[in-house]
Amino acid sequence: MYFVYDIGGTFIKFALMENNGNIKMKDKFPTTAKSAEELVAQMVEKFLPYKKAVKGIAVSCPGVVDSEKGVIYQGGSLLFMHEKNLAEMLARECHVPVVLQNDAKSAALAELWLGVAKDVHSATILTLGSGVGGGIIMDGKLQSGYHLMAGEVSYMESDFDTEKLRGEFFGRTGSAVELIKRIATKKNLTDKKDGEQVFALIAHGDEEANAIFNDYIYGLAVQILNIQYLIDPEIIAIGGGISAQPIVVERLNEAVAQIKAANPFHAAKPNIVTCRFQNDANLYGALYNFFIQFADEVI
Structure with a gap:
């Protein structure tokens, strides 16, 4: 034991x-x-x-x-x-x-041991929670990096402001907790952490909830494309509590396809799947x- x-x-x-x-x-x-x-x-x-x-x-x-x-x-x-x-x-x-x-690396190891990364050449695991955790699997081994920071995707930036010399951290823009909070606030929900109620709104076609969700998904899809170009893993697996909602990976695949269709120079083909473990x-x-x-x- x-x-x-x-x-x-x-x-x-x-x-x-x-x-x-x-x-x-x-x-x-x-x-x-x-x-x-x-x-x-x-x-x-x-x-x-x-x-x-x-x-x-x-x-x-x-x-x-x-x-x-x-x-x-x-x-x-x-x-x-x-x-x-x-x-x-x-x-x-x-x-x-x-x-x-x-x-986050532990979550990746779970998938390597008994999950979706068990029999693949390489994988990137993205855990969507209060931030965005990352784990990189190459040739069946977890990658740590020279400074032990391989996979620390929360620190990646987007929308960089050259005057302030800073942008939005991916850990915030990709946060599932922040997504739920934004939608709950917009819809005046009592519980700002109620993911089930938020996703019920999305599933039933609420326009305001879906607008916020779509912005979140497209931002995540862009970073997934970046990761695919940089590491070229066989799969990119989405984990965290939010991954229990099938619509997340479904919309991510749709968003990647739409981004690629709008720009024919895109050649990456990320295979986005859901983690086994949550x-x-x-x-x-x-x-x-x-x-x-x-x-x-x-x-």
């Missing part, structure tokens, strides 16, 4: 998982820690009841992650984790091997990352 954590800005999921990815137990607790030490204490508390059955700990977390050393840089929404060796801190308390991986992707990917680092554990 393995104990797996998925550290998010709102909740920290944890699960007891078997070698084959079967989840025996899963729960979560609010992300309330204000320091690395407090976070570790909370994580250890959840681990202790299961310690006798656990061979190792796998963690998915925000930030730029040195998976080999177990060090987090920047920390994403948990800035207090900057330059902290979370793997070492947990291993000291739990007395089992601990490995870390960035959350909310539990980071748990599966974190566990597979453990197997990669401890090859003898791979089934």
